[in-house]
Amino acid sequence: MRSRIRWGIIATGNIAGQFARDLALLPDHEVVAVGSRSLDRAKAFADEHGIRHAFGSYAQVLEHPDVDVVYVATPHSDHYATSRQALEAGKAVLCEKAFTVTAAQARELVELARDRKVFLMEAMWMRCNPLHLRLRDLVRAGVIGEPRAVQASLGFVAAYRPEDRLFSPALAGGALLDVGVYPVSLAYHLLGAPGRVKAAGTLAPTGVDGSVSIALSYDSGAIASLSGSLTSALPNNATVSGTEGWIELPRSFHDTNRLLIHRPGRDVEEHTVELIGVGYAHEAAEVARCLREGVLESPLVSWNDSVTVMEVLDEVRRQVGVHYPDHDTVSTEPFPST
Incomplete structure (x- = not known):
């Protein structure tokens, strides 16, 4: 893992904007790509937050070679699908709360992260x-x-x-x-x-x-x-x-x-x-710590915590x-x- 943590942001709503502003306060973090189902919204978000790459799909963010970890800020209904696609693409995932819609979906994501040996964490920033x-x-x-x-x-x-x-x-x-x-x-x-x-x-x-x-x-x-x-x-x-x-x-x-x-x-x-x-910066810093130490889950928001x-x-x-x-x-x- 590089000394600088490179983020991709999925979706461009209010919470994504707050997260991006907090990331800008961390010198060893950088948002390199943002994806939205609307290319215009992605470009506007990228312009506001100084992000180099804006895409009109989530998949393009997941495919980008410079992205180390993705922040999933979609509506709840899409948390499972997008997080699953990210894990399958080998990208570490920080997914907004509520983690998924159902406990069954949460268990599936945990098993996938464990099998693929990819970091996964619910963004329970509290x-x-x-x-x-x-x-x-x-x-x-x-x-x-x-x-x-x-x-x-x-x-x-x-x-x-x-x-x-x-x-x-x-x-x-x-x-x-x-x-x-x-x-x-x-x-x-x-x-x-x-x-x-x-x-x-x-x-x-x-x-x-x-x-x-x-x-x-x-x-x-x-x-x-x-x-x-x-x-x-x-x-x-x-x-x-x-x-x-x-x-x-x-x-x-x-x-x-x-x-x-x-x-x-x-x-x-x-x-x-x-x-x-x-306060969002603290969960980003915890993600960075875990990635640098090579661990798959955070003890602050463990997989078992999120599933329970x-x-x-x-x-x-x-x-x-x-x-x-x-x-x-x-x-x-x-x-x-x-």
Whole structure:
């Protein structure tokens, strides 16, 4: 692997633009190609971000010899297919969250990456945020005693347009895969895999979930109360509570650089970190570290992490009653799968 990490970006939406701006802050990273289904959009994106090669197809990015790793920023419905094509082309992959539409797709990508010996990682950038790494370390160190509960919400009011990616079943829209994945991933990060999942939600007119409420319970006795919404302005904060205090992540918990430790009889303790850009740079730096060390998966967002979170999301969709026309392979068996 060269000292300079050379990226290809697949798709040109808002999140791809944010990622490209953060990559520009890393001196050892370079975006060498961008692909879109519209050549005009690809050229406009390339002009904005100083990218040498713009293509009117994803395949041309995957075929480009200078691309070391691709960032897949397509709608959810295309994550599996494009990531699979990239792995088959021998390109390392950083795929946006939610990793895939179903857990079955996630397992297939993992097996393909393992067989082809190609790096693969879900772009759950929250898990690479140095503040969230500190949170994990504080909880493991027992600063709040034994962790017993996680509360987290993430939601906003989205303008309803049936054809928009947020509300289109064909694009695997809905609150769960767009914003609900963050609270679920946070709970997994701190408490591990749940033993039981209970979910309720409201459906948009298109049939995708407009809002979801999720209760997770654990064999340890811990619980998690999580919510995501495209129809409500939620607090967007998070709390992990233990037997000796609690840690608060203020709004917005998934990209914050600040946490507060509350313990009875003691002053509130504040921790802050410096973020590079808006925070996407940290996941790119983790990808670079893995590529240079020759490892196939990151311990910060492991394959098992991504698959297990997708299993929880599958179960939530099953209970809420969300079905996608081209991805209706959610297990009919209750969680956990065997």
